[in-house]
Amino acid sequence: MFARRVAVVGTGYVGLTTGACLASLGHRVVCADLDALKVARLKAGQVDILEPGLNELVVEGQAAGRLEFVVGARNAVADAEVVFLCLPTPMGAGGAADLSAVESVAEEIREVLPYGCVVVCKSTVPVGTSERVKALLQREDVAAVSNPEFLREGTAVRDFLHPDRIVVGSDSPQAAERVAALFAKLGAPTVLMDAASSEMVKYAANCFLAMKLSYVNAVAELCELLGADVTSVCEGMGYDKRIGQSFLKPGPGWGGSCLPKDTHALVQIAESVGVDFTLIKSTIEANVRQQQRIVGKVRDAVGGELAGVRVGVLGLAFKAGTNDLRDSPALAVAEQLVLEGADLSAYDPEVTGPLAGMLVVDDPYQAVKGAEAVVVLTDWPVFRTLDWVRIADLTDGHAIIDSRNHLDEDALVRAGLVHSGVGRAPLARPQFS
Template sequence: MGERIAVIGTGYVGLVSGTCFSEIGHHVVCVDKDADKIQSLSRAELPIYEPDLQQLVQTNLQRGRLSFTSDTALAVSGSDIVFLAVGTPSMEDGQVDVSQVTSAAIQIAMAMEGYTIVVLKSTVPVGTARRVENLIREYNPEALFSVVSNPEFLREGSAVRDTFHMDRIVIGATEQEAADRIARLHEPYGAPVLFTDRESAELIKYASNAFLATKISFINEMANLCEKVGANVELVAAGMGMDKRIGTHFLRPGIGYGGSCFPKDTKAQLKIAEHADYDFKIMRAVIEVNRLQRERFADKVEQALGGDVNGLKLAVMGLTFKPDTDDLRDAPALDIIELLLAKGAQIRAYDPVAAQAAAPLIPRAVCCTDPYEALQDADAMVITTEWDTVKSLDYAEVHQLLRSPVIIDGRNCLQADTIRCLGFHYVSVGRP
């Protein structure tokens, strides 16, 4: 018989984690304070785009192993394990806003019945698990409970696959019994388990994302250098990646990282270091390089078009920060569009899933759901997200639609020789 699980929060992490737990046989109730969202989820209508997720939600709703509610007390009182997967957004100064964690912890404390394991799934600053424990004791001194840190390592666009094929499961706990129970919960995923203290578990998530962001900024710096000296960054990255100590992942140059995790977590890592009176110089540089990469790409577009884009029509292909997601948070494409608009360009932007949601964010641009509509009579095609729909376009037709056959590829997702043979002036990142 499966565990009785409550998941507080139905964003990417909570919805995916809860649904996948139900798929492996547990009884899961997902909680969100937004009643309209809960009603939609109960009909298997998802607020996010994530491959394979809708089918899993629908299947487990029908099986009776997955349900949704806005009643936190009801969900917590009927569960033995409660996952906290609420949002932890960045504040203006880069610190993490844990107010949703605090609010949820108090609600959990008031609703507990019997021994409960409270699991922090949200990405939170070091020491948050201890603070949640203290809050629960304050609001319910008689409660029997354990607080465990169990960070997630999901990638948007492949979150379901990442859940069923985890690299590792990190469990930070002060009581071995609670740690073992959370480990057993994850056994069907077949991933190795690392048991740690809670502070180390909390920091592992930040360290992992910060390091991956560092690899991205490093290869972007190498790409910029390659352009200066005439080298090919893809060959440089391939040579680096052959070293097993380095590996090939996250060595693809482009327009920088975005999304909900890397920008937030790198800034949070910097703040954690500042609070510990440590100047994390590498992290500061990673963030700055990522910001500048967007500006460099806007300048690259301008240079590819003779040094002036004023009055030119540009087709920007892709708005989300990566393909296979509808997430526009800190998407590089949005900043690049604003930079090009400021230079006087006219923008038609295409995205297969996020065009409608992006329209209010870039009101001076025209957003399209048809790539060929965006390309019609444009002076250049600018690639900012490597959607399959962009890579698989009929480029002979693209050549006919464009007013001038210029492609500036910010993701290096096209084969340079093939595109040039079709008569395009093709510019990419770090490639001669």
């Protein structure tokens, strides 16, 4: 594999992981960000993102002389052969992706790009963005390529270095092959296609996953009403190779930095060409309903009225293994509890306050003290090992709403607590060895 000179613009989850991992593969990488303080911290080997293995790669890359950080995109691309745009594309007006950051950087760097380099959009962007970037660059010698990322927060480094596939799209086959060659050392299946198809892959994949999660949450509701156990149902489904085990776990809804904005964006993309994508609309509606169902479980547990009721909250991040609160379903549930008048005290191992409307504490036992109900919203492993007998003594009520079926139900029952999960009817269930 030939080592290449690579620039990465943006040092968020995607950009920093991309830069550090490409450096670990032997490429010489310059990462750029507008935030001078952030750049200074990265130069000092300080990574603020909670991502296993990432800090080590940043330190190792700089020590090896293959990774550096600069302020400003223009300072990163001067001698680059490949430039990755890893910029935020948040939900804009009406749910469409906001491409202002991508467009701004494309205009900023066009005059300083080396002759014949390739500009790669790694951000999740609507179909046609590569063509738009190409037009903004105003450089016939510079090719635009789409290379969507499939990184999960909490396992981003592992996902990058052990990918299921590499997707590269461009209307220039030569440019696509140049980008694909950067990842050759990974030995992953590589799929080359046109730019529009590559851009569509990311939306199609993420929206399918969101749909799968909304589906299993709907199945969980049916299980509660019909006396079935969703855990057993999902196990029975998951062995079917056509379905698979992943994303078959009910919870308080899906969230994070990708699925909410990508589902809304795909609806907007579809509407722009006259397609009413009712399946994705229903997926979004089902997700909101699931969050409301969890709020309803807490409300029912305290007698039907939340105003003035103290509720302990365990977990605020959108998933365990990250400190990301962006579109967190846990936070959405907590905020709805606050809107209904509940007095919230919350704990998350990686989230500190303040947060509007609730007290965020640094100890789980403090969070549940005096609570009439406790709701578990993020499946941090530490929650399974809490002293539930102590919690039973600290709380004023006995209800534990386990929105992710994460806890040991028997341990809670032995402590004198009442466990309420998702997709499990309040009936005695036979135990099979």
